[in-house]
Amino acid sequence: MNIFKPFSYIIFFIINILFYIFYDFDKVHFDKDGIFGFYPLFGFISCIVLIIIAKFLGYILKKDERYYDE
């Protein structure tokens, strides 16, 4: 299954380039999508932040599966 990992990065980049990252949005939401690469960066950063929050909460809230059974 190791081929999946590097392969998937490359596919994601190629698809994104295909969908031209320089696309100029004509209908602008709150002046935000006028910023270059708003959607890709926003999607990427928000996901990383979500994963970090989940990881952090995981340290506090994760318990063994039999926590309630004892």
Next chain:
Amino acid sequence: MMSSLFIHPALPIFLGSFLILYFKKNSNFISIVALLISLITLLFFIQNQSLVYSYYDFNLHYFSYNKLAFLFCLVFLVIGIIGKIFSIYRDSYKEKALILIYISSAISVIFSGDFITLYIFWEIMAISSSFVIFSSPSDRAYLSGFRYLLIHLFGGLILLIGIIGLSMNTNNLEIRLLELDTWYNWLILIGLLLNAGAPPFSSWVADAYPEGSYSSTVFLSAYTTKTSVFVLIMTFAGSQILIYVGLYMIMYGIIYALLENDIRRILSYSIVNQVGFMIVGIGIGTELSINGTAAHAFAHIIYKALLLMSAGSVIYMIQKRKCTDVGGLYRVMPLTAICGIVGALSISAFPLTSGFISKSMILDGSFQEGLEFVWLMLLIGSAGVFLHAGIKFPWFVFFHKDKKIITTDPPIFMKSSMVVSSLICILIGIMPSLLYNLLPYEVSFIPYTENHIISQLHLLLFSGLAFFISLKYLERTLTITLDFDWVYRNKNRLVSCFLNIFINRTEKIKTLIQSINIKEKTILLENFLLKQISISAMVTMILIIFAIFLVLNIS
């Protein structure tokens, strides 16, 4: 003339459930035929009418038609039929009969025109759905189902107190838009939100649904939360507080799903997440966002059922329910994998799928109202949906490490119901006008603009990239995540001590309790309550609520 021919769409299903008890062998046939009769009744015999049952000066609006109710009833019946075909191999006539009662009560809630009728069917729905959970073969289903039942009875009680307050103060129980300016309207809102999986009780969704059997989870996921969404649209559209409740649910669903190991629990958390989108839409309350909420509920019911059917197929074939136990199943279960991926793409709103044309209406609704913060949070939510349900579910189940599991795709009826729901997802995605024509308001929204497609693809593909980069931090562990249910599930003695004192102090209650035999195993209710901490917590809460009600009523 038409009224003499009137058949309530819930009636054939309700009768079907009793027929199943007599003809146990034909339970599949009866349930599918009953649902089909209901569907035909809904499509061809129902007109725009309102029917009232009068008893002295007491009126029950048991059937009040509107376009939104038609839409919800349609999707309830469609997913009922698909789910029934999926569960043909489930060998339990009791479960099948109970599911029919559950569906018919959900439909009755949808068509009820006043709060009393709504409340009656609301409680039938709560009880029948918990019995659906009890009928599961899993050992943990009993306790889980009990917690589910108690949460819902608790919510129903709050709703009832609100309804009593509304009745005493306004003398008008018709279902209508309510303002959040009085305590009884707040209680109605809380009671309704509890069924939608709102904070702090969101945990019941992930606690109870995955304990159902492989087939009953498909039904459970569709009805309870979406009836609540429907009633909220009818009563509290445009209440600002719902926006923030919805945003919390979106984030809650994502974060808890990221930490979860059980396949169906991941999907249950994503129910909370998706219902969050709908609640935000209700909170915005414009025509566009209400349309978006209705469309999203329709699309959500179908793709969520599809996802749970593919998870159910995995559980049916290999009896494993944890991400850590499965992996690499795309080789042996190709069709299940494809259908699961279609569902995952739909939930994450990829172009050409049903999620794309529905969720974007809610986002556009927030943009048109100028709610910048809400719009940004919904964008984060959309990216997060792809993260936890769009990639995480198919990746850990069908790809990831190949565990060399030997199995095949499920039998023909299970396959065909998955394929049909995948096709519906794609069909709605390709031809949005099919769904848009059914929506309550006129739709001028065009989903397929160059702008929208590209922004959505950028957002989703880069969240996918984020997933693969941080893959090693997302490895599954054999853990559960604590939630608000810790308060009534943990073994600390606080609640039981409180109840103990309470029971000891009141001699009358004690003698009363001692005279009731609730179960053969537990002779005394007192012992039973002390053993079942969840129940004792609920009893205390119910008592507190009654106390609050008395205080509010006196003042």
